[in-house]
Amino acid sequence: MTHQFNRRMLCISTAILAIAGSVPFTATAQAADTIKLGIVAPMSGPNARYGGFSLRGAELAVKDINDAGGVNGTKIQLFNADSQGTPVEGVSATRRLIDQEGVDFIIGDVSSSVTLAMQPVAEDAEVLLLNAASSNPKITYQAGVGGFKWTYRNYPTDENRALVVAKYAAEQRGFTKFAVLSVDSDYGRSAITFTKKYLPEFKGQILSEDYYKEGEVDFRSVLAKIRDNGAQAIIYYGLADTTPILARQMVELGIAGKVTLIGNGEFNTEKTIKSAPTALEGAVEAAAWLPQFDSPASKAFVEKFTTTYKEAPNNHAYVHWDTVNLLAAAIKQAGSADKSKVRDALSKIKYKSPVGDVTFDDHNQARLPMILLQIEKGVPSIKGAYSADIQYPAK
Amino acid sequence: MLSTVLEQVVNGIVTGSVYAIVAVGMTMIFGVLRAINFAHGEYYMLGTFGAWFAIDYLGLSYEASIIVGVLATMVVAYVVGQLVMSRMVGAPAESGVLATLGIALILQNTVIFVFGGGYKFFSGGYIEPISIFGFSLAQQRILILVVCLVVFVGLELMVTYSRLGMAMRAVSQNVECCEVVGIDVPQVVSRTFILGAALAALSGVLTAPVNVSVYGGMGELITFKTLPIIIMGGLGNVRGTFFAAMILGIAESLVATYVGLQFRDTVGFATLILVLMWRPHGLFSTQARF
Numbered sequence: 093m094t095h096q097f098n099r100r101m102l103c104i105s106t107a108i109l110a111i112a113g114s115v116p117f118t119a120t121a122q123a124a125d126t127i128k129l130g131i132v133a134p135m136s137g138p139n140a141r142y143g144g145f146s147l148r149g150a151e152l153a154v155k156d157i158n159d160a161g162g163v164n165g166t167k168i169q170l171f172n173a174d175s176q177g178t179p180v181e182g183v184s185a186t187r188r189l190i191d192q193e194g195v196d197f198i199i200g201d202v203s204s205s206v207t208l209a210m211q212p213v214a215e216d217a218e219v220l221l222l223n224a225a226s227s228n229p230k231i232t233y234q235a236g237v238g239g240f241k242w243t244y245r246n247y248p249t250d251e252n253r254a255l256v257v258a259k260y261a262a263e264q265r266g267f268t269k270f271a272v273l274s275v276d277s278d279y280g281r282s283a284i285t286f287t288k289k290y291l292p293e294f295k296g297q298i299l300s301e302d303y304y305k306e307g308e309v310d311f312r313s314v315l316a317k318i319r320d321n322g323a324q325a326i327i328y329y330g331l332a333d334t335t336p337i338l339a340r341q342m343v344e345l346g347i348a349g350k351v352t353l354i355g356n357g358e359f360n361t362e363k364t365i366k367s368a369p370t371a372l373e374g375a376v377e378a379a380a381w382l383p384q385f386d387s388p389a390s391k392a393f394v395e396k397f398t399t400t401y402k403e404a405p406n407n408h409a410y411v412h413w414d415t416v417n418l419l420a421a422a423i424k425q426a427g428s429a430d431k432s433k434v435r436d437a438l439s440k441i442k443y444k445s446p447v448g449d450v451t452f453d454d455h456n457q458a459r460l461p462m463i464l465l466q467i468e469k470g471v472p473s474i475k476g477a478y479s480a481d482i483q484y485p486a487k
Numbered sequence: 488m489l490s491t492v493l494e495q496v497v498n499g500i501v502t503g504s505v506y507a508i509v510a511v512g513m514t515m516i517f518g519v520l521r522a523i524n525f526a527h528g529e530y531y532m533l534g535t536f537g538a539w540f541a542i543d544y545l546g547l548s549y550e551a552s553i554i555v556g557v558l559a560t561m562v563v564a565y566v567v568g569q570l571v572m573s574r575m576v577g578a579p580a581e582s583g584v585l586a587t588l589g590i591a592l593i594l595q596n597t598v599i600f601v602f603g604g605g606y607k608f609f610s611g612g613y614i615e616p617i618s619i620f621g622f623s624l625a626q627q628r629i630l631i632l633v634v635c636l637v638v639f640v641g642l643e644l645m646v647t648y649s650r651l652g653m654a655m656r657a658v659s660q661n662v663e664c665c666e667v668v669g670i671d672v673p674q675v676v677s678r679t680f681i682l683g684a685a686l687a688a689l690s691g692v693l694t695a696p697v698n699v700s701v702y703g704g705m706g707e708l709i710t711f712k713t714l715p716i717i718i719m720g721g722l723g724n725v726r727g728t729f730f731a732a733m734i735l736g737i738a739e740s741l742v743a744t745y746v747g748l749q750f751r752d753t754v755g756f757a758t759l760i761l762v763l764m765w766r767p768h769g770l771f772s773t774q775a776r777f
Contacts, residue, residue, distance in 0.1 A: 136599050136703065136704065137704055138606075138702070138704070140599075140603070140606070140702070141606055144603065276749045301747075302743075302747050302748040302749065303747070303748060303749040304748050304749065305749065305751070307704070307705070307708055308748070308751070309698040309699075309700070310502060310698075310743075310751075311748070312498050312740075313495055313498060313740050313741075313743035313744040313748070314743060314744070314748050316491065316494055316495070316498075316622070316744065317491075317744055320491060333606040333700055333702075334700075336608065336699050336700070337698060337699045337700060340697070340699055341697075343614075343616065344614070344616045344623060344624065344625045344697075345622075345623060346616065363608060367608070367699065
């Protein structure tokens with residue numbers, strides 16, 4: 093009796109599986125005439141904030157493009173995969189997009205450590221990986237003539253950022269004594285490596301060096317050390333969500349207003365400034381973009397994003413929105429959504445972005461400026477946009 | 488120099504207090520169930536989320552939000568206790584590991600699903616700094632320290648004198664004998680579990696103002712910090728847990744200052760390895776109880 097029952101169950105479940113299995117096939121058949129674009133971003137974990145903004149930015153761009161009739165008459169279909177901000181999950185998310193969804197184009201990830209791990213996966217599958225938000229220089233050191241033919245990056249690098257920040261801090265603010273407190277990742281560490289490369293030019297000296305793990309909440313020990321060693325500024329390349337915690341603890345230890353934060357970690361958002369206004373006063377940040385950037389296209393994006401999502405966009409929302417538009421422009425220029433034609437078009441493109449004209453160098457790295465801002469009386473004020481050609485290491 | 492060391496020791500004691508309140512619940516649950524509760528950090532997270540919800544959505548004060556956070560967590564713990572934990576009396580250790588890891592995943596992802604994965608900003612609490620012994624400290628940290636002492640004195644009294652406390656000790660020594668003399672073992676397990684979860688939630692709500700950020704994955708880190716503590720303290724040992732938490736808090740603080748912040752999280756596991764090598768039954772027991 094039990095045996096029979098099991099058999100019947102087996103038959104039924106096989107039938108269900110067969111029906112369920114046929115569904116994705118029909119879906120693929122229907123979706124063959126769309127451009128499949130995958131977004132790999134941290135949707136959970138310590139970087140989830142970045143992922144949320146990234147996806148919204150991309151969705152907004154895709155919606156606008158599709159509403160206008162698509163690219164060359166073809167609609168873009170967006171797939172999202174969660175990297176959790178870790179290389180392991182990022183690689184399996186990338187694999188899932190390639191193997192199961194069959195995407196030809198991937199935008200991702202935010203975190204440099206994840207992007208570095210995704211590069212060989214995209215290369216093997218010959219899928220175009222268009223990075224929109226990772227700043228570690230190594231990503232394009234090893235792309236284009238450097239190796240990976242399928243990786244492109246539409247984002248400025250830490251090298252440029254480190255130089256811009258160090259120069260401003262030394263020349264405009266007169267800082268010479270620095271303490272390092274950065275996130276322990278490929279982004280945080282590479283920013284410091286390049287800061288060290290340029291700091292001696294400005295007679296700057298590093299008095300202490302600490303890296304925090306993602307998710308760290310207690311900075312009192314390090315801040316006490318910084319208070320006692322007499323540093324004038326903290327070089328902080330950290331995560332946006334950590335900035336309010338750090339700023340609050342600076343107030344707690346009585347160094348707010350005495351030691352200045354410089355680097356990157358979304359010092360400019362209203363919420364962050366409100367969390368500890370005294371700690372963030374005078375803070376200097378270099379970012380790829382910020383809502384206050386003054387160009388008509390940029391302002392229009394801020395307005396559209398804010399009305400759609402009832403929240404102002406951040407840097408990651410912008411770069412993903414912009415990169416989807418860049419991809420659409422490349423597809424239009426190629427005259428086809430064939431991935432190798434799009435790749436060739438990307439190498440030759442001259443794309444008008446809201447921050448200026450974008451072209452790619454022989455390492456598939458976009459030439460983009462870093463925007464420098466300083467918090468003055470509780471509001472971010474833009475101090476300029478600086479570009480620098482990257483000096484690739486001799487092979 | 489000396490004042491810096493003193494400051495770091497005080498920092499460590501405050502951190503230790505947070506760990507202690509969470510860990511003591513975990514160790515008591517181990518006492519009655521012989522199972523490591525890998526979902527323990529999630530109750531810390533639930534408490535914090537409850538309080539954040541109370542402040543941001545219900546517009547309550549921080550004081551009221553403490554009660555909301557702890558009560559909400561107790562309700563969840565009651566359900567989990569009835570459905571899962573009470574079935575684990577006398578079950579093999581592996582089933583406890585699997586069940587609690589599963590609960591951790593469910594709780595964490597439910598919260599991410601409902602509230603989103605991003606960091607939330609916790610706005611309540613007493614974050615104004617005050618100066619003591621020549622260095623400054625947020626008032627909230629003093630509160631954490633005081634609450635920790637109150638909790639431990641209370642638990643010490645409860646375990647020694649109250650009926651539930653005596654039943655807990657009895658269950659942790661011999662389940663069969665308890666059944667023979669008429670102690671309702673599943674009830675003791677369920678109550679211990681709710682108490683443990685409530686303490687974790689309390690710790691979460693008290694820490695939220697100084698940690699500022701609230702997010703779904705925040706409990707994980709706490710679980711892995713409390714694990715070495717309860718082993719160092721001797722599994723099931725309330726007093727041992729207190730001292731082990733203080734030792735870990737102070738050690739972390741000193742390592743973060745003099746070695747580097749990136750090595751902070753290694754302290755717990757390094758100590759755990761040392762303890763398991765030389766005193767596998769904990770720092771404060773002369774012999775293994777189990």
